Amino acid sequence: MLKSKTFVKKTRSGGVVKIVREHYLRDDIWCGSEICSECKPETTALQRDARIESSLCTYPHYLIPDTNVVLHQQIDVLEDPIIRNVIILQTVLQEVRHRSAPIYKRVKDMLHEKDKHFYTFTNEHHETFIEREPGESANDRNDRAIRVAAKWYSEHLKTFKSISDGLEVVLLTNDQGNKQKAKEIGLQVFKDEYIKSLIANPELLDRLALTNDEKNEISRKVLFPEHLPLSKIQVGIKAGTFLQGTYRASRDNYLEGTVFVHGEGEESTEVLIQGLTNLNRAVHQDVVAVQLLPQDKWVAPSSIVLQDEGTAKDDAGDEEDEDKKPTGKVVGIIKRSWRPFCGMLNVSQIKESTRHLFTPADRRIPRIRIETRQASTLAGQRIMVAIDGWPKDSRYPNGHFVRSLGGAGEKETEEEVLLLEHDVPHQAFSQSVLSFLPKMPWSITPEDVAKREDLRHLTVCSVDPPGCTDIDDALHCRELENGNLEVGVHIADVSHFIRPGNALDQEAANRGTTVYLCGKRIDMVPELLSSNLCSLRSNVELAFSCIWEMNHNAEIVKTRFTKSIINSKASLTYAEAQMRIDDTTMNDDITKSLRGLNKLAKILKRQRIENALTLSSLEVRFHIDSETHDPIDLQTKELETNSMVEEFMLLANISVAQKIYDEFPECALLRKHPAPPPSNYDILIKAARSNQNVEIHTDSAKALADSLDVARVDNFPYFNTLLRILATRCMMQAVYFCSGMDSDFHHYGLASPIYTHFTSPIRYSDIIVHRLLAVAIGADSTYSDLMDKHKQSALCNNLNYRHKMAQYAQRASVAFHTQLFFKSRGVLNEEGFVLFVRKNAIIVLIPKFGLEGTVFFENKDKTGPNLVYDEEGPTLTVLQRTFHIFDKVKVTISLDASNIQHQKIRMALLEPMIPGVSVPAEDLEPLSKKSKIDR
Amino acid sequence: MAGLELLSDQGYRLDGRKATELRKVQARMGVFAQADGSAYIEQGNTKALAVVYGPHEMRGSRSRTLHDRAVINCQYSMATFSTAERKRRPHGDKKSTEMSLHLKQTFEAAILTQLYPRSQIDIFVKILQADGGNYSVCVNAATLAVIDAGIPMRDYVCACTVGFVDETPLADLCYTEENGGVSSLALALLPRGGQIALLQMDARLHQDHLETMMEAAMIACKGVSKVLDEVVRQHLQEASALSRD
Numbered sequence A: 001m002l003k004s005k006t007f008v009k010k011t012r013s014g015g016v017v018k019i020v021r022e023h024y025l026r027d028d029i030w031c032g033s034e035i036c037s038e039c040k041p042e043t044t045a046l047q048r049d050a051r052i053e054s055s056l057c058t059y060p061h062y063l064i065p066d067t068n069v070v071l072h073q074q075i076d077v078l079e080d081p082i083i084r085n086v087i088i089l090q091t092v093l094q095e096v097r098h099r100s101a102p103i104y105k106r107v108k109d110m111l112h113e114k115d116k117h118f119y120t121f122t123n124e125h126h127e128t129f130i131e132r133e134p135g136e137s138a139n140d141r142n143d144r145a146i147r148v149a150a151k152w153y154s155e156h157l158k159t160f161k162s163i164s165d166g167l168e169v170v171l172l173t174n175d176q177g178n179k180q181k182a183k184e185i186g187l188q189v190f191k192d193e194y195i196k197s198l199i200a201n202p203e204l205l206d207r208l209a210l211t212n213d214e215k216n217e218i219s220r221k222v223l224f225p226e227h228l229p230l231s232k233i234q235v236g237i238k239a240g241t242f243l244q245g246t247y248r249a250s251r252d253n254y255l256e257g258t259v260f261v262h263g264e265g266e267e268s269t270e271v272l273i274q275g276l277t278n279l280n281r282a283v284h285q286d287v288v289a290v291q292l293l294p295q296d297k298w299v300a301p302s303s304i305v306l307q308d309e310g311t312a313k314d315d316a317g318d319e320e321d322e323d324k325k326p327t328g329k330v331v332g333i334i335k336r337s338w339r340p341f342c343g344m345l346n347v348s349q350i351k352e353s354t355r356h357l358f359t360p361a362d363r364r365i366p367r368i369r370i371e372t373r374q375a376s377t378l379a380g381q382r383i384m385v386a387i388d389g390w391p392k393d394s395r396y397p398n399g400h401f402v403r404s405l406g407g408a409g410e411k412e413t414e415e416e417v418l419l420l421e422h423d424v425p426h427q428a429f430s431q432s433v434l435s436f437l438p439k440m441p442w443s444i445t446p447e448d449v450a451k452r453e454d455l456r457h458l459t460v461c462s463v464d465p466p467g468c469t470d471i472d473d474a475l476h477c478r479e480l481e482n483g484n485l486e487v488g489v490h491i492a493d494v495s496h497f498i499r500p501g502n503a504l505d506q507e508a509a510n511r512g513t514t515v516y517l518c519g520k521r522i523d524m525v526p527e528l529l530s531s532n533l534c535s536l537r538s539n540v541e542l543a544f545s546c547i548w549e550m551n552h553n554a555e556i557v558k559t560r561f562t563k564s565i566i567n568s569k570a571s572l573t574y575a576e577a578q579m580r581i582d583d584t585t586m587n588d589d590i591t592k593s594l595r596g597l598n599k600l601a602k603i604l605k606r607q608r609i610e611n612a613l614t615l616s617s618l619e620v621r622f623h624i625d626s627e628t629h630d631p632i633d634l635q636t637k638e639l640e641t642n643s644m645v646e647e648f649m650l651l652a653n654i655s656v657a658q659k660i661y662d663e664f665p666e667c668a669l670l671r672k673h674p675a676p677p678p679s680n681y682d683i684l685i686k687a688a689r690s691n692q693n694v695e696i697h698t699d700s701a702k703a704l705a706d707s708l709d710v711a712r713v714d715n716f717p718y719f720n721t722l723l724r725i726l727a728t729r730c731m732m733q734a735v736y737f738c739s740g741m742d743s744d745f746h747h748y749g750l751a752s753p754i755y756t757h758f759t760s761p762i763r764y765s766d767i768i769v770h771r772l773l774a775v776a777i778g779a780d781s782t783y784s785d786l787m788d789k790h791k792q793s794a795l796c797n798n799l800n801y802r803h804k805m806a807q808y809a810q811r812a813s814v815a816f817h818t819q820l821f822f823k824s825r826g827v828l829n830e831e832g833f834v835l836f837v838r839k840n841a842i843i844v845l846i847p848k849f850g851l852e853g854t855v856f857f858e859n860k861d862k863t864g865p866n867l868v869y870d871e872e873g874p875t876l877t878v879l880q881r882t883f884h885i886f887d888k889v890k891v892t893i894s895l896d897a898s899n900i901q902h903q904k905i906r907m908a909l910l911e912p913m914i915p916g917v918s919v920p921a922e923d924l925e926p927l928s929k930k931s932k933i934d935r
Numbered sequence B: 001m002a003g004l005e006l007l008s009d010q011g012y013r014l015d016g017r018k019a020t021e022l023r024k025v026q027a028r029m030g031v032f033a034q035a036d037g038s039a040y041i042e043q044g045n046t047k048a049l050a051v052v053y054g055p056h057e058m059r060g061s062r063s064r065t066l067h068d069r070a071v072i073n074c075q076y077s078m079a080t081f082s083t084a085e086r087k088r089r090p091h092g093d094k095k096s097t098e099m100s101l102h103l104k105q106t107f108e109a110a111i112l113t114q115l116y117p118r119s120q121i122d123i124f125v126k127i128l129q130a131d132g133g134n135y136s137v138c139v140n141a142a143t144l145a146v147i148d149a150g151i152p153m154r155d156y157v158c159a160c161t162v163g164f165v166d167e168t169p170l171a172d173l174c175y176t177e178e179n180g181g182v183s184s185l186a187l188a189l190l191p192r193g194g195q196i197a198l199l200q201m202d203a204r205l206h207q208d209h210l211e212t213m214m215e216a217a218m219i220a221c222k223g224v225s226k227v228l229d230e231v232v233r234q235h236l237q238e239a240s241a242l243s244r245d
């Protein structure tokens, strides 16, 4: 049992309190090696034949990396499959955990991966534990602890010399001092040269972080002011001389950015930063400390909308205020938020050079200098690069090559890029995550049956769009003896399989949602769960049911929730369901059930529509070639909703929201949709008025819905749809929130006082809601994080972020597929409508493709035709021709591939014909002439 | 960052123990000659002193006298120097009153009070150094002191705290663990019969987990009882050796 020596560790926090902790040393901590006959481990991670082919270490060896190797530099190398048999000391693991949560997670994933043969040695509780000596810094102590442990391993393995075939341990460090001390006690120790010596994979070398300790550039000119140390920054922030905020680089101007200072409550301010020296090496999203410049040095943000940007979003709006803004300079970095960036290599002009500049896809990230010997291979590929540091004498940050994503423009590569750039976690699930999946073949156990309500006798069926593989929900309806109807919504019981706190749960919580791209799905949970166990196909499955008793006017008499076992009798498509309902000759149970549901759904819908909004958005569907996976055709359809299923899902969500809020007023996870501020509707009101002289009332959702309903123009049938599309753009984002942290629960779009998500187990929000509901009905246990409103609020923030990014990724994916489509189509002429008017451009919607594009009337140097922008309309007059919102235009559409990293759809005006502005209809083909066309 | 990892993937706790392992227990009996019984115990870094007087005649107000059994009077206190921050602790603050009451209840269940009607037994316990599990350590100290005083009990009363982390019960929490956001319970057990003398839990815990926690707590208490038993036997041997001389 215990080797009960009591060690006492003294640490001082705040210099006042002495904390005395017990520290037990054990004699049952094993080395984890296969060759050892002395230890008695249950499992051995480290192999007998531990060979990594290296020209430096020709003998078999185990690697022991020190903290900095794991933390700063070589994590990308360690993750390579050829690196195996690595001992991670507890000292290292603890330090990594303390310093970087993402890297800690990566290390833990490696430790779980059986093939990597990584082993955690709990050296802090082993006889190799050492105490910090007087005058020794914590870092030095840890370095020493690592050396002592390495030494122990080295001696320990020597005991088995006869069978070990010269097995050694090799310490990896990148600190010269540490290396020296390790050498002195007779250890095998290497720095970067070890990676360089790896025979199997010379490419690994590029993944080494660039270090500054090569002193070959000693006397270079200092370009940037020194960053202040954290202690000084903290003093400055307290005194109010510095402000802390998040730096956001400008998309349009690399010499400009703003720092968002989060004030108390609503008082957030923006500080403008201009110029390389003032930016002082801040990178987009870093948390920085800024100092305001004296007021006479304040400037106005530069207001050039570069044509290059193509999006011309709302940037034009900023141009109005010529007023000067608070301007400042960055004095220090509080937290870097560097991640690996996607981009492409600009191969150096000098042929032999190994130093090259890398241009990230995200324009807000500066170019990065990297060292690589494979520049010629990497040219034309999308690659990932991580920043290692930004010395003050360097114009660009230094970084290292992480991996190649593939050829630019290729479908797989571009998909990968857009996932990475939108921060969508999409790696294969790690071993530790998979280990929490139910063991197959899985079946319902007698315990499940005992705990759950058996609803297998009910005529449950599912109705989904054609081709749907994961069926989350099923329905039933039957008449009760008292004449009322019983309606049930049955959702796959995902919280049965995903238990709180385990690796699977954590991964799902981090991913937040399943992301759908064109022709691809990024799962939130492994497929076994999402498409198999949590799919209610026509067989027996576990479900979470919401069951109402309703009268024939669809008024709810009683609501109850239960964990259940169901047996789906049919999975139908929308069309099949409709056919059964209409076919008077069919009178089986399924059809009767469907008819009942349909009848109630109609009543529910009528009641709901009286208050709620129906908006419109175009969804683009690509027909994808089954062989090449290229889009061969594209069609748009107005978002199809099968209102029967939809109505009951809404009802279930509302019923569940009410139940969990009643039960847990402080920690229910709900979803709200705030009413937009009235000013959001200005554009809609103006557009309707100026175009067709139609009045839109926006006092309430109901008024808006009513005026949209009557806003029809005889010779312009598409007008109503355009209005609804525009109205959608005026809306706020719906968000998840924790009921204990907010007081406004209203869902504007659905006109419901309370709402949540319960019906889709492939969203994490629904998993939490399932758990809350299960606790509320006594079907499952609670855990502390579920009842902690702060933790839950933090979770909501992540879910909202992931949903937003998923949406952006989806749009980007549609945009990319549209490009692929137009690539094969050449130039097309299409009709469209003006959706927005900007100062120098109009944004045109092509209903046929659901495609939006910008027609610019001005190029980079602001030369172009005479433009008059009238904010009131809003209208834009180009050489006496005035454009209103919703005007019909004709444009040419083509793909502009001049910048391989940022391909885009280019639109140019065909009709109305404006001499010198529009393109003559016959002059279509040559892309090279496009620049002329755009004038 | 990230708080403390109370239980590592390798199954070790902050101080190197495994989930079910107790802290090192060291104890001595008969540390004060003046008292009828006394004991000093160290359970890890939590150190407590217990002193027992009695059974003796009722002191103070006679109205509390019970005609069929002895009255047990418990007093719990903490030394000013017992925690990291030096704090004056007035007698009779809410926490010590509550603790005194719990101790009283515990020992009323364990001592054969009916053997001493109309009399009183005083138990004083002082925490000299606090590092988690104060109540449990006090119970264990008091048990030894009561035995030292020669007062018959149904069984040793052994107490232990148990916490719940990552679906795993942790036995005998230290201070850092108690403050690490763990739901914990304290159990005082008469190990031989398995009767519960006192069960205390302030935290929130789902009832499904209660059974595992209770099981772990019972095992831990039995572990404590083994150690206490050894201490008592050792003490007896020493005492008999002395008296033989």
Ligand SMILES: [Zn+2]
Residues within 6 Å of the ligand: A030, A031, A032, A033, A036, A037, A038, A039, A156
């Ligand atoms: Zn060994």
